[in-house]
Amino acid sequence: MAKLEVVIPVAGVGKRLRPHTYSMPKALIHVAGKPILGHILDEVESLRPSKVVLVVGHAASMIKEYVKKKRNSVYKFVHQPQPKGIGHAVSLAGQELSGGPLLIILGDTIFKTDLKRVISKRKNAIGVKPVSDPSRFGVVEVQGGRIRRVIEKPKRPTSNLAIVGIYYIEDSRVLLEELDRLVSSGKSTKGEFQFTDGLAGMVKRGLRLGIFKVEGWYDCGTVKATLDANVSLLELSGGNRRRFKDSVVLKPSYVDRSATILRSVIGPHTTVAKGAVIIDSAVRSSIVEAGARIENTILERSLVGRAARIKGKAASVNASELSELSYL
Known part of the structure; x- marks a missing residue:
């Protein structure tokens, strides 16, 4: 054969x-x-x-x-x-x-x-x-x-x-x-x-x-469609288990081992890729790409590109690589 x-x-x-x-x-x-x-x-x-x-x-x-x-x-x-x-x-x-x-x-x-x-x-x-x-x-x-x-x-x-x-x-x-x-x-x-x-x-x-x-x-x-797929596949796989002293990860979510999470709530249905940093924020039903940084923000149904910077204000964003959004 x-x-x-x-x-x-x-x-x-x-x-x-x-x-x-x-x-x-x-x-x-x-x-x-x-x-x-x-x-x-x-x-x-x-x-x-x-x-x-x-x-x-x-x-x-x-x-x-x-x-x-x-x-x-x-x-x-x-x-x-x-x-x-x-x-x-x-x-x-x-x-x-x-x-x-x-x-x-x-x-x-x-x-x-x-x-x-x-x-x-x-x-x-x-x-x-x-x-x-x-x-x-x-x-x-x-x-x-x-x-x-x-x-x-x-x-x-x-x-x-x-x-x-x-x-x-x-x-x-x-x-x-x-x-x-x-x-x-x-x-x-x-x-x-x-x-x-x-x-x-x-x-x-x-x-x-x-x-x-x-x-x-x-x-x-x-x-x-990509955000919908992220939700469905996390429901199937259950994501992974990450625990932080001052943050909460709600299942199902996936947080890369190299990501930094401080005083934040992640998930449910959220993917956080390699090297991303999330501080004083809540991120739900979203995808945060490698190297992105999110501070003092509430995000839902968002796709945050690689090395993008998001700061301040509740929002649903579609931010590409190296974007910088600041709401003061």
Whole structure:
């Protein structure tokens, strides 16, 4: 049996998460105690793949630095010079692939599902989840357990089965051929080559493409979605236990060992990353990135970027890296 290979596109600029993604890739934003990419790699490594190809672009050096700390030889990097979409990214990854079983996971998708079971069936399948607003996502139309059509962000949806960003392809040669053909044709939407067009090409060629339900899907494409994912995942994991003489950490929360907390109340549902400092403050349902400093403040539903400075006044903030907000 051919060995499993994995592709993770993480080259996107993350427009919907600006201003945070001006200086860092969205895959490295912390959610429930670790970067989004960390959640994905933990799941992937449990599958023991022969190769994991990360397609990098924006802030590539930061992604590489994070992944190389894992000291695992299965990781390879392919550079996407321009943000031309997921279809283009996977096509570029083809140079590192053998054409056998392939798992593709989008780099802003945290999930909880039994991928070992999906892979063991050795059948082409796309992870889906019923949603209330399918026009925001790529969707599939299914008939008799088989995908009949793949549609990218339909204006008038005929299905509520959203594509969550996890794909298993047993024989990836056909998919890679379709993506190469798509890129060569120049057929793009707003400058991007849609991965769903490659899947649609597989369906047109008569290949059977099924679905598998993903109940645990935590989209991190916007600030609101990322904060919601942080709450849900902390509820699942319980966070970690940190105790301070003059501060309280309410469960579930995650506070990094190197963070400094003085005379403050943290949580519930709060992530505090490496080297952050929180003094005389209350922070709830928020994400505080590495090196941020918060003083004399009450924060709720906030995303505080790396090395940002927040001081004074109750607020809900979306402060990017090195921001300085002072309310006197």
